[in-house]
Amino acid sequence: MSLIRLEGVTRSVDLPDGSRLEILKGIDLEVGGGEHVSIVGPSGSGKTTLLNLLGLIDNPTSGVILFEGIPVEALSGGRRDRTRGRDVGFVFQQFNLLPRRTALENVMTPLLYAQGREFWNRRRIAAEMLERVGLGHRLHSTPDRLSGGEQQRVAIARALVRGPRLILADEPTGALDVDTGQKVMHLLDEVAAQSGAALITITHDPSVASLASRRYRLDGGVLHPVTDAARAGQREVAFVDPFAPRSL
Amino acid sequence: MNGFIGAFIEAWAEFRVHKARVILSLIGVAIAVLALTAVVGIGQIATQAQIEQLERGSGRPATLVVSPPYNPETGQAVDGARFDAAMREIADRYGIDFMGRTSWDSTRIQLPNGVQPLELTLVEPAYGPMHRVELVAGSWFTDRDEERLMPALIINEHLWEALGRPPMSSHPTVTVLSERPTEAIVIGVVPSLQWEMGFRADMLVSAWERIRPTAIGYAPPTPSVELWVPLEIADQLTERIRAELTTALGGSLMIDVFRADYLAWGDIDPIEPIRVLLIGVAALILLLGALGLVNIALVTVRQRIREIGIRRAFGATAPRVFLAVMLESVVATVVAGFVGVVLAIILVQNEWALGIIAPDLTDIPPFPADAALLGFACAVGVGALAGLLPAIVAVRVRVIDAIRY
Numbered sequence: 001m002s003l004i005r006l007e008g009v010t011r012s013v014d015l016p017d018g019s020r021l022e023i024l025k026g027i028d029l030e031v032g033g034g035e036h037v038s039i040v041g042p043s044g045s046g047k048t049t050l051l052n053l054l055g056l057i058d059n060p061t062s063g064v065i066l067f068e069g070i071p072v073e074a075l076s077g078g079r080r081d082r083t084r085g086r087d088v089g090f091v092f093q094q095f096n097l098l099p100r101r102t103a104l105e106n107v108m109t110p111l112l113y114a115q116g117r118e119f120w121n122r123r124r125i126a127a128e129m130l131e132r133v134g135l136g137h138r139l140h141s142t143p144d145r146l147s148g149g150e151q152q153r154v155a156i157a158r159a160l161v162r163g164p165r166l167i168l169a170d171e172p173t174g175a176l177d178v179d180t181g182q183k184v185m186h187l188l189d190e191v192a193a194q195s196g197a198a199l200i201t202i203t204h205d206p207s208v209a210s211l212a213s214r215r216y217r218l219d220g221g222v223l224h225p226v227t228d229a230a231r232a233g234q235r236e237v238a239f240v241d242p243f244a245p246r247s248l
Numbered sequence: 249m250n251g252f253i254g255a256f257i258e259a260w261a262e263f264r265v266h267k268a269r270v271i272l273s274l275i276g277v278a279i280a281v282l283a284l285t286a287v288v289g290i291g292q293i294a295t296q297a298q299i300e301q302l303e304r305g306s307g308r309p310a311t312l313v314v315s316p317p318y319n320p321e322t323g324q325a326v327d328g329a330r331f332d333a334a335m336r337e338i339a340d341r342y343g344i345d346f347m348g349r350t351s352w353d354s355t356r357i358q359l360p361n362g363v364q365p366l367e368l369t370l371v372e373p374a375y376g377p378m379h380r381v382e383l384v385a386g387s388w389f390t391d392r393d394e395e396r397l398m399p400a401l402i403i404n405e406h407l408w409e410a411l412g413r414p415p416m417s418s419h420p421t422v423t424v425l426s427e428r429p430t431e432a433i434v435i436g437v438v439p440s441l442q443w444e445m446g447f448r449a450d451m452l453v454s455a456w457e458r459i460r461p462t463a464i465g466y467a468p469p470t471p472s473v474e475l476w477v478p479l480e481i482a483d484q485l486t487e488r489i490r491a492e493l494t495t496a497l498g499g500s501l502m503i504d505v506f507r508a509d510y511l512a513w514g515d516i517d518p519i520e521p522i523r524v525l526l527i528g529v530a531a532l533i534l535l536l537g538a539l540g541l542v543n544i545a546l547v548t549v550r551q552r553i554r555e556i557g558i559r560r561a562f563g564a565t566a567p568r569v570f571l572a573v574m575l576e577s578v579v580a581t582v583v584a585g586f587v588g589v590v591l592a593i594i595l596v597q598n599e600w601a602l603g604i605i606a607p608d609l610t611d612i613p614p615f616p617a618d619a620a621l622l623g624f625a626c627a628v629g630v631g632a633l634a635g636l637l638p639a640i641v642a643v644r645v646r647v648i649d650a651i652r653y
Contacts, residue, residue, distance in 0.1 A: 113563035
């Protein structure tokens with residue numbers, strides 16, 4: 001059974017002038033545990049809206065979203081929040097660490113919403129997670145004392161600390177330089193693979209997207225699978241000299 | 249349970265991280281709680297002082313006064329001895345331990361600088377506990393003082409000053425110029441009342457009966473009788489005493505039995521207007537403190553929208569966010585309330601302050617627990633109210649909008 005499945009999902013909003021803006025049109029997507037899926041697309045293509053839907057934050061206008069086979073629409077607000085906290089981990093472009101809280105406190109934050117042993121052992125669990133992303137020596141550093149790469153690793157530790165089954169990474173390397181971005185993506189990929197979680201990366205960056213086993217392009221609210229042939233074609237087009245003489 | 253503890257941990261972390269801001273925002277609340285608690289505390293101590301003052305004058309609740317019965321046609325008062333005997337029999341029958349005759353008269357005394365008038369309060373030993381009499385020096389009358397050949401006097405401080413404040417151990421005496429000069433021994437000193445300018449002394453009724461003038465034209469007052477009885481049976485006893493006296497002394501006499509203590513003056517609390525005014529002022533201060541807190545809390549929540557969005561993304565439910573924001577406010581105001589209450593206790597309970605609030609207070613009450621609880625409850629209430637609006641704002645935050653804020 002797939003972890004999350006979108007069937008004919010649309011999302012539209014009513015504009016103040018009375019017209020309706022269709023952001024997502026008939027999205028079909030199925031992601032299973034352990035898969036790495038990337039979605040690329042230009043600004044305004046509906047990436048954030050799709051992220052909201054995948055993260056159980058928003059409802060589709062039509063269509064169905066099934067999380068572990070259960071229609072999300074059927075979940076109450078509180079149950080959806082709890083499911084999100086337990087099963088979905090977010091990695092944001094701007095890291096979104098809580099300011100003035102240490103790395104340890106930031107990673108402990110999701111565990112505050114857990115139950116039982118996870119709640120009571122949150123300090124130890126968070127410290128182990130930071131250890132795992134190579135920040136065991138920066139437990140008590142606040143975000144302003146961490147580099148961009150370190151901050152994103154803290155954010156990854158925070159996203160993974162409850163062992164989510166779905167990791168949603170929204171432009172995870174957008175605020176990092178190329179080298180650091182690559183390292184962070186490899187870390188995210190590796191940790192997700194180790195935990196068997198599905199990873200959905202939304203990005204502008206083709207090199208980040210290329211790490212995924214399945215790739216999609218979101219354009220005008222429509223999700224297109226990107227095949228190797230299509231990518232090869234894109235690459236060929238990219239290298240066509242527009243000023244070269246054309247033969248018929 | 250985890251949810252509440254978690255929300256409390258979040259609230260405490262917020263308090264810890266934003267110490268300076270929180271402390272600044274709470275100064276108003278702490279001052280308001282201090283003012284409220286102190287005002288209520290002072291009010292209660294002042295009430296106690298006023299009650300003591302009233303009890304010194306008219307007796308502790310319930311004090312019944314039985315005026316000397318008289319014939320309404322002739323105006324002739326009943327014989328004092330018959331009246332006294334009848335009252336003692338009634339007191340014995342009803343097991344009333346505190347009963348005594350009281351009256352007033354005046355005489356003159358010989359002082360080194362000349363003859364001075366002296367106001368006399370004529371009492372019996374029971375008068376002391378019944379009227380909460382406190383002495384500056386010496387001791388109150390006992391039954392043994394009835395047997396003294398030399399009348400005993402308890403003088404006011406003005407007279408004690410005029411005598412040169414002699415110690416009671418030196419057995420000072422005063423010459424009372426009644427029908428003939430009589431040496432009276434001073435056995436105690438009571439504080440002079442605020443409005444008292446002259447010399448006054450307490451003397452036993454029996455002693456005064458022995459030395460008072462007997463000349464024609466002098467009409468010795470017939471003492472009234474005071475009884476200190478349990479409050480809950482005071483009204484019943486009033487009627488019973490009237491009936492018993494009628495039987496004992498004859499039906500044609502006018503018998504007046506009435507409550508004299510301050511509780512019998514009606515439902516109106518004599519200090520209620522002051523109390524209402526003080527509480528009104530304190531409530532206004534608290535309201536201003538609360539408005540300041542709401543203002544700061546609202547601004548703070550708007551600044552923390554991204555943080556709230558992040559928490560929601562990681563599984564915080566709407567009620568949990570509501571509780572956490574609410575608790576932040578309550579945790580903070582509880583701390584402020586505690587500080588305010590402690591400061592109020594320190595302020596109100598020190599001797600200097602008590603000397604100003606209630607200089608004559610004898611039964612200094614501990615800081616009123618009511619006032620402390622009220623201050624604390626107000627702090628919690630203000631915290632909850634001040635947290636309500638920001639908590640509603642926090643719950644309405646859309647998660648992704650907040651993260652991208």
